[in-house]
Each structure stands twice: as structure tokens, then as C-alpha cells.
Amino acid sequence: MKRLSAIGSPRSNLVVGAAVAILGLSAGTAFAQTAPAPQRPAQPAVKPKPAAPAAAAPTPATPAPATQGLASTKTAGGDDVIARVGEANISAEELRAYVGALGAREQAALAKDPALLSQAVRMLLANRLVLQEVIAKRWDQRPNVAAQLDRVRENALVEIYLQSVSTPPESFPSEDELQKVYDANRSALLVPRQFHLAQIFVAAKDGDKAAEDKARKAIESIQAKLRAPGADFGAIAQAESNSKSSGDLGWVAENQIRPEIKAQVQGLAKNAVSEPVRLDDGWHIIKLIDTKASYTRTLPEVREQLVQQMRSERAAVLRRAYLAELLKQNPPILNELALSNLLDNSRK
Template sequence: MLKSLLAATALAGAAFGGLPAFAQDASTVVATVNGESVTLGQMIAMRQGMDAQTTQGLPDTALWDLMLDQMIRQTAVAQEAEPLSKRDTAALEIEKRAYLAGSVLEKVASAEPTEDELKAAYDQAFGGQTTPKLEYDAAHILVKTKEEADAIEKELKGGADFGTLAEQKSTDPTSGPNKGDLGWFQAEQMVPPFAEAVKALKKGEISAPVQTGFGWHVIKLIDSREVTPPKFDEIKDQLAVQVRRDKVQAAIEKRVTESKIEKTPNLDPALLNKTDILGE
């Protein structure tokens, strides 16, 4: 009777990848490669990390065989790296930290945002705005001195092309190569002197030189438009993404703030170039 029961249990296990039913846990060995174990836990973790399109339509048996074959090959090749070099050890530690940090933050981001959190994000984004707001599309040429800005203004009045001058003379590394274009923005997003100058311009007009903490600007208003804030229900999905991002950022800041961090002083940044420290 006991033998029959054990035989039935073994058969049931065989239906699940050939594993005994009473031994199926994360440490269950599914294969060994030169004495190194490949475990059921590793297989499941690998399965969780696979793209859904890769596994779509594959029966469990085929997926099992495919994954186990890959795990065996990977293990056999990886063993050639033993003993680990300093470079390999350092790289694996980086990968470990990245994975564990990602795992922690994934749990933070997985929580479904509440309605109150979504509404708070909406209010933060639009500040209770119910009426249309003006947005501006402008370009600028940024230089260091008023003399340079005056010279640029003179060239523009003489018929020079604004975009060409921006590419040639603007010190703004972002907008300069793009003919000075700043894209669409609301005036409140800019420093006050710049914002006031933009609001005073008509479409196509170019400002006199304007000074801010960044230098001297010559500004051209390309266009303006009225923008009505979207309704709450229309952007709930986007708000959920933002809430999750904010939670992740807050979790990072909290953990860093609570950590005891000690930086070794007086290390030369040029040490980054001493690749020989890692050896072969």
C-alpha cells in the first residue's frame, strides 16, 4: 500500500517537469553542471524576467526545455571565468546593487495610486487652473556681455537670420544648435526678466537685449497659444505614472538621507583612468 502511494506521488511529480511533488521548492535542483546546481528558484526567476512576447503560445514543456537548455549553456560558459578577476568581481557587485535597488523600487512603484493621490498630483500640475493659459514658443540667443548682445541686435536689424546667428553665437548648449528654439513654455517657467520680455513681444518680433542671471538674451517670439488644462478623468493614467515616479524618488531620497555615508577624502578623480588597477 505504501509503495503504491509513493509511486503515485512520483508520477504526479513527473507530470510537473519530472520533479517529485514533495520536493518542489526554490532550492530544488533541476540540473547540475560540473557539480554546480541549477535550481527551480532560478528557473522561476528567469521565467519572471522574460518578455511576454517571447513566451506567448509556448506550452510549459517546451518553455521548460528551452529555459533549462539556456541555463545549462550559460552555467557551463560562465564557469570558464573562474577564478573571477578583479574586473569581474567589481562588475558583478555593480550588477547586484542595480538589481536589488531595482527590486526595492519596483515594489514601491507597484502600489496602485489612490484617488486622493491622483487628485493631489493633478492639483500640483495645474494648480487649480480652470481657465486657458498662454504658452509661448520662443527662441533666444544667449551671450555673456551686453556688447555682444547689442552687436547681435544690430545684425538682426540689418537682415541677418536669427536661427543662423543662434547656431553661430549662442552660448546655450541646448537651444543654440537648434537655431535658438526653446520650444513651448509658460511664462512662469522662465526667470522674471525673460518672462516679461516674452510677454511684451508680438508674433515674429525680436526683443532688445535682456539681462538675466544666465547672461544677455536676444529673444524672438515664434508663436503663442491658449492652452486649456485637461480634465482630471482624461489624464488619470498619466497622473498615475507621475505618482509612481514621485514615490520612487521619495523612497530613494528617504533611504539616502537615513543612511550613514562617508566619502573618502582627497582621492584624485583621475584614478578613474587607471584601468590597470583591475588587472587583466
Template sequence: MPKGLTFLPSLALTAMMALPLAAETKPDASTVLARVNGDEITLGHLIATVAALPQQYLQAEDDVLFDFVLEQMIQQQLLGQQQEDLTTENALRLENEKRSLRAVQTVTALTEAAVTDEAIQAAYDAQFKDFAGEDEFDASHILVETEEKAKELKAQLDDGADFAELARENSTGPSGPNGGALGWFGKGQMVPEFEGAVIALEKGQISDPVQTQFGWHLVKLNDKRKTEAPELDVVREELVQTIQQEVIQARIDELTQQAQIERPALEGAGPEIMRQLDLIQE
């Protein structure tokens, strides 16, 4: 067995040699890679199997992975030939898988047709054409333990003291050594009392003492601005997902309106019956 690979579940068997085949000059999905008691395993079967493998298998060298997967498929075929029919449970799982794959095909076709550069641009324009931006604030503060200390510092500031210098000398907050600078922030990022004080200030103005759960603050509004609309590439994936969700939901709604859907009442049991595995284990 190739180093770094493990056998697929329930197939840890001794390797068996495939029947020799004539070389194909132009392989396609129908190209036969092995015949097991007459049943064919094609290149298409192998490609579909590899495409569904976990990432850890795909890290193997191509020649190693090719031989390994084909060998597993041969062993599966040998074991599968020992059964004439699927059990009820497995037959139901196969029906579920077919239903799911068909739905995926429909979804893929819908989204591939809907997601175009033009559609993405239109979605971007619709979402941001009237974008007014949100307020952002650049503020500094001095944090102290008591109202008396805050009033004392406010008096010094009113007399012309330097805000950053007083912050470095007196603020107990982590921004103190940086002159109390907090940088830019938007609404909802600060506690309500602090945010309210900031919003009420004009550029360059210093607040009266403001109490929060952290202590007493003197707040200075350094600057104010509006956020800009994001570049299209920044929100492209979000727009793609929105387009996909809308086209899928629209198609589901349309099909639902056209369909005749019946939901007979479940009699003699409640929803917990879905856990009774013995009903499908025949």
C-alpha cells in the first residue's frame, strides 16, 4: 500500500491484480480501466471517485493515487458482486443521494447562468448607489477614578493645558501613554455613555466629566468622517452569494407554485418515529 494512504472504509483487503487491457489512444469517460468478472470500471468512474475524496488523499502523487483508487474500486466491485440487491436502508440512501445530486445539478445550472459580471455590477450598484456612509469618530480621552479628579483636569484644560500631556500624566486607561488617543471607531464600538458624549461634541471640543463602568472620562473629539462604500472586489463574494440565494429561492418559489405537493398526516406516531432505524433495516 502506498505510504501516506490508508484503505477506504471496510476495504482493507489483499490487493488483487486487474485484468490486462488494450491501451486506449484517446481516453475519455467511457475508457475501460478494468473488468471484474465482466463488469467494467471506467475512467469516468475513477475521476468521479477522485473528485469526491478528502483533501488528504489528493496530496498524493498522481501515479500513486491512480493505482490506489483503481485498486479500491476493483475490490469494491468484487465485494459488490456478492450482493444481488441493496438492503432497504441502502436503497433508500441511494434514492436520497440521487435526489440530492439532481438538485445540485439544477442549482449549479441556475447559479452559473445568474452570476455574471454584469449581474454582480448591478447588485453592487443597487446596494451602494445611495450609500451615505456611517459616522466614524477619532477621539481621545483621559480616564480617572473620581469625578473630583476629572473636574480638576477639566479646569486645567479650560485654562489651556495640553490634552495629550495630561492624559500621559493622569489617565489610568491603556491609551494614556499614547496621549489618550483611541483612533477611529464607529457607533456601537464604545459603551453607550462614552458614545453619547462623543456624538454630542464638535471637532476639537472637550466634554465635561462622563461616568462609565470604567471610571470618569474627559473626551476630546479630534475628527469626524463618513465611511465610504467598499470597493466592488471587497464585497464581490457577498454579492455572488446574494445573487445565488435569490435565484435559487425564486426558482423554488416558482416550482412550488406550479407543483402539486401533498403532505399526508402522520398517524399513529409523532416526529420521534424518524429515529426508528429498525423500520428500514430489513
């Protein structure tokens, strides 16, 4: 909603598409082992609209979308072909590998917005086209390009190897280790009290007396309508509010509500309406639809994210220990004078 910022940040919607589900992505966000952030409750997914009935008479032939021809296409290995450009295919396995190589934050973003997956496929197809052009022009065989490729290959080999030697055992974390970390983070796993709110907003610019007087009259008129027997808050909000909507803000966490609004909300009974509240952008009338008490998220709720974060942190520790031991066994020798001269020359 346009004026949701008046009481806090917009509520997040969690909509996981079928394509993302097939890839096995997790929609949960990882939290720090020492100070995890509580997660806001997910909002209901939007139900898809029913498909329109088929027309009785055939319509003129139109070009088929590029994806229609891939409905039953398989690779030589029997895997589904997700997309194609020219002679290049993107298989489901390749896409799974691409997504699997992403970081936890990027995977969480894909899970929240399946449209990003389509963008990723288009990017992969564009890369395939560029690669075809590179090969056709033998561009990769140029000496300076070949040298860069060698450096990239070396870095990639080092990274892959370090990942292999720093991967925690499958048994980590144990149930006991998991429980200890969960207990240490219980206070950070507290989900604050939530309010299901609706609002009527009337804009009023600070310092503009004429606009302020007009807004006050509008607020008085709205209050009179709200006091009428059987008054419909949503209908009045849609007719009178500057947001021109039903005013439903959904569930909002207590710590995301402006102090001026929270002071009013905390004193309201269920389905009660507040007095007008003046903020820097205008006047707000709040209705409390319902309340959810605060609670601490349970271990089963956070298990997947907690395990992922603990394994990630353990991998980082193992990597540092491996590199430290490697350097201890093979002490490096630095030419400090040459290094200093190199730095001096770079500053000139």
C-alpha cells in the first residue's frame, strides 16, 4: 500500500512457484548462529486465476511461443530441456546445478520470486550465444585471453579443492550441538506480537495551512461516518482514503509500527478504531482487526536454516585451519624490498 511506510516496513509476501519447488529450493532465510533474526510470518500465496474456457470456433493461426516446442523435448541423457536458443539447450540438470552453486541469499531470493528463475534462464541462454560466437571467432586462442583463462582455471581449481577439504562431515551438527545452539539463541528467536491492521489515510502537507484545514475537515467527516451504526471501515477507506484501497495492511509486527501509531493500537479492543493520529505525511485512522501474541520459534521451525548456517560456519573454520596448517608446513618467503618497490611504483 502507498502509505504503509507510515507505520512500518511493508509486509513480505512468500510465493513459491512450481518451478522453484521442483528445483528443491528452500524459502527460509539463514540466520546467524550467534544472533539470528526472527522471521516475519508468511502471507497467504495468491491463488491463480482459473483458466479461460476454450473458444468454440478456431481462431486464426498465430506464431507459437518459443517455449511450446520444448514441452516434451529431452536431452540425449533423458533430461528435460528447459530452454533453447539456436543449437544450444539448457537442461533441467544444468539449471539445478546453476541454482545449487548460488549462495543461500540468492537461493532464498529465487524462492521468494520465481520470476527470477526465468531471468536466470535467459541469462544462461545469452551466455551460450556469446560462447558460440567466441568459439566461431577462435577468440579464446588469443595469447592474452588464454593467459587469463589459465588464471581463472587455477582459481577455480583451488576453490573447488578447498571446498572439498573443508566440508563438514555429514553427521555435523549432531542433535546435541543443534540443541545447544538453539538454546543459546532462544532470545533472538522471539517473534514479536503482531497486529492485523487497517487504516484510513488523509494526506496533509506540513506548513500548508490550507491543506491542513482541508485534511481536518475530511477527517471529521470520516469520523462521523465511522460512528454511524453498521459502518463499513473498508468501504469508507476505499471511498475516503487517499490510498484508494480497502485499507487492509495485513499482519504487522509490533516492532515495525511507528511509536505514535503503536500507542493507539495497544489500547484498542478487537475491531475497534483509533482516534486520528497526525504524522509527518498526514492523518491516520487505524482499525485493529486482530492480534497475535508473541512466541519463540521452535527448533523444528528453524532446524533447516540453523543446520545450514552451522555447517557454513564450520566449513569456514575448517578452511582457515587447513590454510594455516599448509602455510605452517611450507613457510612462505617474501622479498620485502621488491614488494615495497612494487607498491612505490604503483603509487607513481
